[in-house]
Structures are given as C-alpha cells and as structure tokens.
Amino acid sequence: MAYSILSEAARRAEVYLAGLDERPVAPSAAAVAGLAELDVPLPGESSDPSRTLALLDRVVSQATLATAGPRFFGFVIGGCLPGALAANWLAGAWDQNAGLYASTPGVAHLEIVALDWLVDLFDLPFGTGGAFVTGATVANFTALAAARNGVLARAGWNVEADGLFGAPPITVIAGEEAHPTVLKSLGMLGLGRSRIVRVPVDSQGRMRADALPAMRGPTIVLLQAGNVNTGAFDPFEPIIAAAHEQGAWVHVDGAFGLWAKAAPPLRHLAQGLENADSWATDAHKWLNVPYDSGLAFVRQPDTLRAAMAITAEYLPTATAARNPSDYTPELSRRARGVEVWAALHSLGRAGLAELFERNCRQARRFAEGLRAAGLKVLNEVVLNQVLVSFGDAERTRRVIEAIQRDGTCWCGVTVWQGRTAMRISVSSWATTDADVERSLNAMLRIAAE
Numbered sequence: 001m002a003y004s005i006l007s008e009a010a011r012r013a014e015v016y017l018a019g020l021d022e023r024p025v026a027p028s029a030a031a032v033a034g035l036a037e038l039d040v041p042l043p044g045e046s047s048d049p050s051r052t053l054a055l056l057d058r059v060v061s062q063a064t065l066a067t068a069g070p071r072f073f074g075f076v077i078g079g080c081l082p083g084a085l086a087a088n089w090l091a092g093a094w095d096q097n098a099g100l101y102a103s104t105p106g107v108a109h110l111e112i113v114a115l116d117w118l119v120d121l122f123d124l125p126f127g128t129g130g131a132f133v134t135g136a137t138v139a140n141f142t143a144l145a146a147a148r149n150g151v152l153a154r155a156g157w158n159v160e161a162d163g164l165f166g167a168p169p170i171t172v173i174a175g176e177e178a179h180p181t182v183l184k185s186l187g188m189l190g191l192g193r194s195r196i197v198r199v200p201v202d203s204q205g206r207m208r209a210d211a212l213p214a215m216r217g218p219t220i221v222l223l224q225a226g227n228v229n230t231g232a233f234d235p236f237e238p239i240i241a242a243a244h245e246q247g248a249w250v251h252v253d254g255a256f257g258l259w260a261k262a263a264p265p266l267r268h269l270a271q272g273l274e275n276a277d278s279w280a281t282d283a284h285k286w287l288n289v290p291y292d293s294g295l296a297f298v299r300q301p302d303t304l305r306a307a308m309a310i311t312a313e314y315l316p317t318a319t320a321a322r323n324p325s326d327y328t329p330e331l332s333r334r335a336r337g338v339e340v341w342a343a344l345h346s347l348g349r350a351g352l353a354e355l356f357e358r359n360c361r362q363a364r365r366f367a368e369g370l371r372a373a374g375l376k377v378l379n380e381v382v383l384n385q386v387l388v389s390f391g392d393a394e395r396t397r398r399v400i401e402a403i404q405r406d407g408t409c410w411c412g413v414t415v416w417q418g419r420t421a422m423r424i425s426v427s428s429w430a431t432t433d434a435d436v437e438r439s440l441n442a443m444l445r446i447a448a449e
C-alpha cells in the first residue's frame with residue numbers, strides 16, 4: 001500500500017523527537033561529515049521510497065541541530081508543538097494550494113478564522129487585514145508594500161501602476177537597532193537600505209522618542225516589538241502619536257515581541273502598538289509551529305490588497321469570501337494557516353499565556369543564575385532574551401564555542417552595542433524548568449573551566 005510509508009515517517013519522527021532530550025544539541029562533526037554519503041549522481045532507476053526515507057533518517061536526522069528539542073536557545077527559533085506538527089502533516093496530505101478561496105475553501109476558511117483570532121489576541125483594530133507568509137522578513141516586506149502604497153496614494157501616486165520612477169520620495173525612519181532583515185525588505189521594495197533616517201537608541205536598544213526627527217511628506221516609521229538582542233520594546237505611545245500627527249505610516253516589526261500581547265503580565269510591554277498602521281510577526285518562532293510561518297497585518301486591508309492582488313482571466317479570483325492571494329506576495333503556496341489555526345485552537349488563550357510567561361520566567365531564571373555566579377548580564381531581562389558576557393570578546397567566544405561543543409544546550413554569539421555576548425533566547429514549548437537548571441549548570445561549569 002503506497003501510503004504505508006506515512007506511518008513509517010511518523011514512527012521515525014517520533015523516535016527522532018523522543019531522542020532529542022538526550023542527544024547533544026549540536027550535530028557531531030562525524031554526523032556532518034557523514035552527509036558526504038548523499039553526494040551521489042541522480043539515480044537512474046526508481047527504487048522503493050521507504051529505502052529513500054530510511055537513508056534520509058539514517059544520514060540526515062543526526063546531522064540536524066536539535067532546534068525542536070528542549071535545550072536549544074539559539075537565535076529566536078522556537079520548537080514545534082506536536083499538535084501543530086500533526087496538523088502540518090495532515091495539511092501536507094491535503095496538498096492544497098492556499099491561494100484562492102474558490103478552489104481550496106477549507107484551508108482558506110481556516111486562515112480567515114485564525115486571522116480573526118490573532119487580530120483579537122494582539123488587540124489590533126477590528127477589521128485589520130492579514131496575510132500568511134514565510135516569516136517575519138517577508139511579513140515586513142508585505143506590510144511595508146502596503147505602507148508604500150498607502151503613503152504614496154495619499155500623495156496622489158499609484159505605485160503599483162507607475163512604480164517608483166518619478167514618485168514623491170518616501171522618508172523611512174528606523175531605530176539604530178532595527179533588525180537587519182527589515183533593511184533588506186526596504187531594499188527589495190525600492191526604498192533603499194542606505195537612505196533610512198536612523199534614530200538613536202537607549203541603553204536597551206529602544207528607539208529614543210526624544211530623538212525622533214520632524215516628518216514631512218510621505219513617511220514610514222519603523223518600530224520594534226522585541227529587540228532581537230535585548231527583547232526590548234520601543235516606546236510606542238509617544239512615537240506613534242507624533243508620527244500620526246505628522247501624517248506618517250507606522251509599522252511595527254514584532255517578530256516575536258508581538259506575542260507579549262497574548263500574556264497578561266507581559267502585555268504592558270506592547271502597550272500602544274495597536275495604534276500603528278501595520279505589523280509583522282512570526283508564528284514559527286514563539287507560537288512554535290513548523291517552519292516556515294510568518295504573518296503580516298495591515299489596519300486598512302485595502303492598501304495591502306492594492307499592493308498584492310492580481311487579476312487574470314483564468315483565475316477564479318471573484319469570490320464573496322476573502323481570497324488569500326489578494327494579500328500575499330505569492331499566488332501558489334502551502335496552507336501554512338492550518339497549523340497556526342491548530343496551535344491557537346489547541347492552546348487557547350490560557351495555553352498561549354502559559355507558554356510565553358513560562359519562557360520569560362525561565363529567561364529571568366537564567367539571568368539570576370548567571371548573575372549569582374558573578375557573570376555580567378548585559379540587558380534588562382524584560383522578555384525571553386538574555387545577554388551574558390564571560391569576560392572580554394575572545395574569552396566570551398571561547399566559552400560559547402565550548403558550550404556548543406559540550407552539547408547540553410546551544411546558544412549563539414552576538415555583538416550588541418559594541419560588546420560580545422552569548423544570547424540565550426527561551427522560545428520553546430518543550431523547555432522545562434529542569435532543562436533550564438541543567439543548561440545553567442553546564443554553562444557555569446564550562447565558564448569556570
């Protein structure tokens with residue numbers, strides 16, 4: 001039976017995931033070297049797909065970084081809720097092209113429901129439009145395409161029809177610590193990476209409201225919910241009020257910080273961001289759904305639609321229901337809303353709040369344990385990010401490499417405000433308090449060597 005391979009994949013996946021608790025987080029050098037076994041010419045003949053699966057599992061599973069495991073604290077990656085993974089598998093079996101409501105109503109409907117839930121959860125204005133995209137980079141790109149449309153339409157210019165040649169110039173204002181991918185998005189939109197007006201930040205990387213320049217003409221202000229190093233939030237209320245007074249569009253990059261809205265004790269950090277005009281976040285980070293999954297939101301859905309919709313005779317785009325591809329850069333794409341819906345449905349408000357609060361409490365525990373051992377924590381731990389120095393840059397890098405080699409846990413290196421540090425990002429549903437203690441002990445043991 002052709003489909004029996006699916007239970008074989010599920011069995012192998014279960015063994016892999018159950019083993020993550022004990023295996024070293026980083027793949028061994030031998031496992032990475034073993035990938036050479038894949039370097040063969042394209043097979044001439046067909047073979048049994050279960051042999052292909054077995055090869056994949058034997059050679060590649062061990063060459064993965066255990067990001068789905070409980071002690072991965074690198075970047076801001078998050079794990080993968082088993083329920084969300086299961087929904088992803090089922091959606092894979094459906095093989096729906098999620099671009100058009102008329103042809104794939106089931107998944108398009110799920111996305112409408114999930115977007116409504118998210119707008120409510122994030123406290124965004126009623127009627128806000130949204131799009132399911134690959135990640136925050138593309139979510140920022142998508143929302144900023146709407147921003148570009150919005151500010152130029154107000155100046156009497158149709159950017160989708162006439163492009164940027166001869167258009168009124170757009171001023172883009174961003175903090176010194178805007179995420180580098182936001183700059184990439186601006187470059188892709190023709191708004192330029194180098195012509196951004198940078199605003200100084202404070203000791204936590206927050207944009208300084210008192211340093212905001214005066215705004216004239218079409219202007220986009222980029223704010224941040226969750227600095228990738230410190231987890232800090234820009235002061236939304238004064239900046240958004242000043243920007244709106246001067247006719248600017250405000251966009252918030254909330255790749256992981258937007259989720260603070262979903263946990264009552266964290267909500268104050270994100271206070272006021274709901275007054276912006278557009279927002280971007282990731283689901284593959286803190287919502288713990290499988291890669292890849294990001295979300296763009298725009299207060300006035302018409303601007304997003306104007307930037308993204310297509311029309312073609314052969315496409316059944318005319319429908320009373322929301323057509324997903326009217327809001328995304330892609331026409332064809334996978335139904336990534338399915339596992340977002342499943343994660344929200346199964347966790348509910350209480351489960352979401354518990355996940356975000358627990359990870360933030362665990363980040364505070366890391367900071368407390370590191371400080372108690374005499375190490376320097378560089379940031380105010382307001383969310384799930386901890387920056388710790390082990391001394392000078394060279395020593396800090398050496399300790400981080402030793403922690404990665406040890407394999408109990410995995411954290412990355414960063415350079416923040418001129419200081420080299422280890423970045424601990426607690427973003428996984430799978431991380432228990434015992435995992436934090438075990439990781440902390442390993443860090444302290446290695447730092448003392």
Ligand SMILES: Cc1ncc(COP(=O)(O)O)c(C=O)c1O
Nearest residue numbers: 135136137179181228253255282
């Ligand atoms: C604040 C911020 N913005 C944007 C991004 C880019 O997100 P993605 O890698 O999902 O495209 C990240 C990733 O860490 C981030 O932390």
